């Protein structure tokens with residue numbers, strides 16, 4: 060088993076110790092990186108350290124802890140920090156995880172810009188703020204990018220790497236290598252676009268789901284089954300493009316056979332839904348029949364979901380790719 064010292068080539072600063080910051084801290088520590096966890100609210104850091112200990116011990120007991128180090132060794136790599144400059148000192152990479160608010164993030168990146176040397180990578184976890192807005196005017200813009208995780212990042216490995224137009228290719232390459240090293244599955248967007256790739260796909264699915272319910276074609280419960288017992292099973296292993304390739308004698312054969320049908324159906328898609336009014340009420344009621352929307356039931360269902368994702372992640376790891 061590697062010792063923390065020998066496997067810790069550098070440090071990572073995680074700025075913002077909420078839901079996503081905690082998950083990043085676990086991932087970096089699982090690969091032997093020293094992690095300094097900073098938050099504007101010192102109490103958040105204290106709480107984070109307590110909850111990380113509990114979660115990592117539980118993962119170790121159930122055999123789902125990532126990495127070669129034991130929980131205690133991984134925990135010894137994570138420390139709390141009450142000063143941003145101190146958090147960043149000696150770090151190779153900063154992973155920003157503060158709330159999704161452009162002004163707040165811009166202020167923080169301006170502070171980081173002043174502290175950063177010419178090697179430190181400044182990476183934002185933002186789900187939908189464009190790098191050109193986040194990093195505009197920074198002296199170290201070449202070292203900045205978005206590395207957007209998927210919740211919960213500990214179990215869902217995808218990370219979208221989104222460059223600013225001035226981000227240096229080496230910044231993307233180094234972040235790509237770091238993400239691979241911590242067991243994540245990075246993808247490179249070649250240019251920024253609103254919603255990145257994941258949310259554009261997700262919103263396309265949500266929009267059509269909504270329209271089908273709104274038009275009375277299918278009930279909310281059955282609509283969700285179309286994904287969870289249908290498309291979703293295959294999408295855990297192959298994407299939509301490979302699905303096309305396999306569902307005929309290769310991609311060109313699929314296009315030849317199905318393009319007319321796809322275009323005909325696509326032309327019947329309606330406008331962007333409002334996501335309000337009677338349909339919102341109907342979907343809300345159906346969802347609450349399954350999972351009441353009080354904190355306790357939602358937390359229990361999320362814990363069930365995370366348990367399923369954890370087992371699926373392990374299964375995927377065991378199966379040949």
Ligand code: NAI
Nearest residue numbers: 075076077078079098099103156157158159184185186210
């Ligand atoms: P959160 O609200 O759980 O945590 C944010 C933390 O940042 C809090 O602990 C807060 O005290 C701290 N904070 C606020 N201002 C700060 C500052 N100036 N310096 C240092 N710390 C500060 O938020 P969450 O959910 O962890 O989201 C963080 C980022 O990750 C957001 O950009 C979000 O869009 C992104 N993200 C969130 C996902 C999710 O499902 N929650 C999924 C993927 C990305």
